[in-house]
């Protein structure tokens with residue numbers, strides 16, 4: 001798929017490594033000679049709050065924010081957050097969801113319930129890909145690679161050159177973690193076929 | 203060459219390219235990364251000051267010397283630094299002086315939404331407003347130039363969506379500006395009334411010169427489109443308006459104070475209808491209207507909250523309904539991290555049902571359920587003083603149920619003066635200083651209590667207890683907040699004490715340490731009583747297994763920090779330290 005603009009929402013829980021993932025994504029897009037704008041939340045929300053990062057890629061980008069109903073892709077690091085931000089998705093858009101539940105405090109204390117049947121709800125709105133990135137990260141030996149694994153999955157929808165991703169990763173992670181993260185990224189890219197077939201079976 | 207930079211990174215780059223040699227700041231979202239990035243460049247002295255007033259004055263001193271100096275802060279920081287800023291406005295500069303205010307429309311991480319464009323007008327200094335990272339870099343450099351050319355500090359006004367948005371930026375080289383020498387000049391720097399009177403005349407004339415400059419500045423530009431709508435805008439609002447009305451004509455203002463009146467009139471004559479698109483207060487709108495030009499603005503565009511292209515567009519054309527209706531899902535406000543040393547204190551405060559006069563930092567999160575352990579939070583340092591005032595109004599007995607809570611960085615920022623005031627005025631303040639050895643909320647900047655300097659070198663450490671003693675406090679204890687018994691005992695003692703009592707709860711921020719092995723719940727011992735949930739730890743969840751009558755507490759081993767607080771509150775002794783389990787198994 002070769003296109004000239006993408007709007008991507010990346011959402012999840014503060015502390016999940018979303019900022020690094022979006023940095024790598026922007027860098028890769030930049031290396032592909034796109035104009036890029038990214039807007040993210042720092043500060044308070046990073047303490048385990050709900051976070052959303054907007055990434056806009058195109059010939060010329062003005063606003064750093066994506067309008068609700070306009071995002072080509074929603075990449076969610078957590079299921080409930082996928083449901084919260086699905087409103088950003090455009091018609092026939094793509095949703096990639098890390099198959100992980102992190103209950104917010106109100107759920108932990110019993111004041112609220114974690115939403116049921118998130119998969120079913122999300123499916124109504126676009127193509128949904130669930131990835132158990134935690135499990136794969138543990139297999140790779142480091143839980144912190146979850147973000148880059150998910151980025152690997154995402155990369156399958158963008159058509160950037162492999163080299164751009166690799167350079168972007170090496171520019172954004174510490175030297176001693178580059179190999180690990182490239183491996184995580186490659187693992188992510190190889191997943192899509194499997195996820196796809198799981199979807200078809202259903 | 204281009205590089206991807208956030209607005210804050212771009213400002214840092216701009217400062218370096220401009221040959222700035224002194225930069226100071228006190229952290230505060232969304233401004234923090236400016237100094238954090240300046241630190242990465244050589245040849246600039248950088249300093250985390252104890253507060254914004256101090257930061258601005260240090261930078262001002264450097265400016266006296268002829269150096270190019272910069273000071274950065276969040277919007278509310280400029281309230282703290284306003285006093286020196288106003289008179290520096292009168293004084294003018296020797297080396298270029300750029301003051302950065304990072305405003306936070308939408309209150310992503312702030313206690314209010316004040317629009318600091320008012321400050322530039324109030325202090326009669328020019329304001330530059332970049333609309334993306336590229337301009338953030340350019341305008342930082344331009345700021346130094348304008349500052350030196352017109353003998354004035356320059357306010358570079360950013361907003362969250364400028365600071366924390368990233369885009370490609372063209373990089374340049376470092377300049378070596380000509381540096382004036384320090385010369386004693388009391389008429390310019392020693393503000394006796396007689397000198398101030400003279401300078402006031404000078405700065406009024408300076409504003410006129412700046413207006414003329416604003417008329418011809420290339421960054422105040424007209425982009426002609428259809429003449430039916432003319433949009434006057436600045437900063438991030440330009441980007442939103444550009445998407446909302448791609449075909450309209452634009453007057454994009456970059457130097458937004460003083461406004462270029464002739465340019466505005468020329469633009470106004472050529473378009474049919476004028477819309478002023480600005481985030482926050484109707485500032486440009488009011489000034490343009492005062493010129494006798496008919497404009498639409500805040501009658502349609504909201505004053506509250508941040509703008510988006512959608513909000514700008516739908517202020518004028520019919521609203522489209524949402525494609526996907528938002529799902530009702532539980533909110534996810536930020537929480538105290540697992541292992542946070544603040545948690546123990548709040549648990550005890552909550553248990554003792556105290557009135558808590560709070561302050562700002564990570565520890566403000568103790569206000570949220572289930573801890574619910576805070577009554578007020580106004581501004582940095584206000585815990586100490588508000589509590590003192592409350593006690594003075596309600597009487598000494600009330601202080602038996604009253605504590606003030608402040609963080610270590612906040613204590614150094616503006617808690618010390620309040621403490622001296624309470625001691626001096628014979629207060630019965632009970633002050634809890636939550637000393638986690640860092641400024642956690644804004645991403646772990648050092649402060650005097652840590653003794654580390656901005657670039658990581660060792661400075662001189664000032665232990666908070668020494669300051670407390672120096673203020674004449676007679677009851678002082680240092681307590682480990684993870685020891686709940688000791689915490690409760692100390693708080694009760696402080697409440698009983700006649701006079702000002704200070705407790706320092708000392709334990710490093712969990713994010714600075716490696717976690718201990720996770721605690722585990724023994725299912726056969728857990729009675730599902732929910733006591734452990736009261737400490738509000740994100741790692742503890744309640745499950746409802748089918749084979750159990752009662753729910754079961756479960757600790758997520760990937761989140762647990764191993765602080766052991768939950769084990770102390772569990773009356774069933776069902777929460778076990780990992781070492782304990784191994785022993786039991788043997």
Ligand SMILES: Cc1ncc(C[n+]2csc(CCOP(=O)(O)OP(=O)(O)O)c2C)c(N)n1
Nearest residue numbers: 230562563564565609610611612641642643
């Ligand atoms: C005048 C002002 N400056 C800066 C800030 C941003 N800010 C909020 S709290 C805080 C410091 C918190 O540090 P500390 O008191 O040590 O508490 P911690 O977050 O470590 O618990 C800062 C810098 C602010 N709200 N107001």
